Amino acid sequence: MRVKRQKQQKKIMAVYTNSFQFREPFQVLVDGTFLNAANLMNSNLEESIPRIFAAQVKLMTTNCVHVELKTLGYHYKVPASIAASMEKRKCNHYPPKSPAECFQGILGEENKFRYCVATQDKNLRSILRKIPGTPLIYINKSVMILEPTSPATTKRAEELELEKSKPLSHEKILVLKKAELQQKESESNLAFNNKKKKPAAPNPLSCKKKKPKIVPKLVAKLEAAPLIKESDTVSKVKSQDLEKTLTSLKRKKDVNLSEIDESINDVMSTSIKKKRKRRKSNKKLQSTD
Numbered sequence: 177m178r179v180k181r182q183k184q185q186k187k188i189m190a191v192y193t194n195s196f197q198f199r200e201p202f203q204v205l206v207d208g209t210f211l212n213a214a215n216l217m218n219s220n221l222e223e224s225i226p227r228i229f230a231a232q233v234k235l236m237t238t239n240c241v242h243v244e245l246k247t248l249g250y251h252y253k254v255p256a257s258i259a260a261s262m263e264k265r266k267c268n269h270y271p272p273k274s275p276a277e278c279f280q281g282i283l284g285e286e287n288k289f290r291y292c293v294a295t296q297d298k299n300l301r302s303i304l305r306k307i308p309g310t311p312l313i314y315i316n317k318s319v320m321i322l323e324p325t326s327p328a329t330t331k332r333a334e335e336l337e338l339e340k341s342k343p344l345s346h347e348k349i350l351v352l353k354k355a356e357l358q359q360k361e362s363e364s365n366l367a368f369n370n371k372k373k374k375p376a377a378p379n380p381l382s383c384k385k386k387k388p389k390i391v392p393k394l395v396a397k398l399e400a401a402p403l404i405k406e407s408d409t410v411s412k413v414k415s416q417d418l419e420k421t422l423t424s425l426k427r428k429k430d431v432n433l434s435e436i437d438e439s440i441n442d443v444m445s446t447s448i449k450k451k452r453k454r455r456k457s458n459k460k461l462q463s464t465d
């Protein structure tokens with residue numbers, strides 16, 4: 177039974193350590209009712225309370241608790257002396273308040289200093305259950321018990337776990353900046369790709385005028401040359417002239433095709449003209465005869 181209870185209490189304290197940042201040594205505020213109950217069962221709080229948490233604890237009380245026990249008279253002498261020996265948590269209550277009011281004042285609405293409270297006051301425990309993250313201890317039939325987490329504590333623990341899973345404000349900014357950066361990168365990549373698709377501007381160095389390919393046509397003219405040479409209309413001399421011209425043109429590989437045509441036409445026309453002249457002169461001679 178004890179082992180089972182210890183496991184349960186360990187599980188309960190895990191909620192406080194994980195969600196509410198409770199750390200050893202756990203601070204335990206003890207009131208007069210609890211000190212009295214512990215005294216009646218001859219329990220040493222320095223030993224019994226650390227067993228509940230399975231951890232180191234720091235027992236504390238307040239001046240208000242001590243004053244109340246002293247005013248209760250002889251029957252509360254032992255608990256009053258125990259309270260006097262304990263560390264006092266400053267509460268600044270002058271004149272002293274009731275322990276219930278005193279503890280509520282210390283814990284506030286959030287229990288931001290992370291106190292555990294040990295009390296037999298049912299009404300006080302009921303009030304403190306509404307403060308999220310407040311472990312409560314009480315004695316039941318000579319057994320010290322750590323209360324299960326209250327609904328307020330459970331709800332707040334769930335909210336805190338949810339907040340942990342969300343990115344923090346500075347993380348949100350980082351995420352947004354990263355997204356913005358990625359968008360810019362993708363846009364610049366897109367622009368670069370579009371630019372790449374366009375035909376590249378021609379390299380001025382590679383923009384020299386293409387030389388006309390005259391060799392095939394030149395060869396064709398040269399092949400045609402023997403026909404002209406064999407023709408009756410062209411003299412042997414002029415055929416030689418034509419051949420010379422074509423040879424020189426052939427050497428000049430860079431010559432334009434129009435130059436070849438002109439050269440051939442020149443040779444052809446001069447030879448035809450000269451032949452006509454010769455015929456005319458022959459006719460004249462025949463007529464004079």
Ligand SMILES: [Zn+2]
Binds near residue numbers: 273
């Ligand atoms: Zn006080």
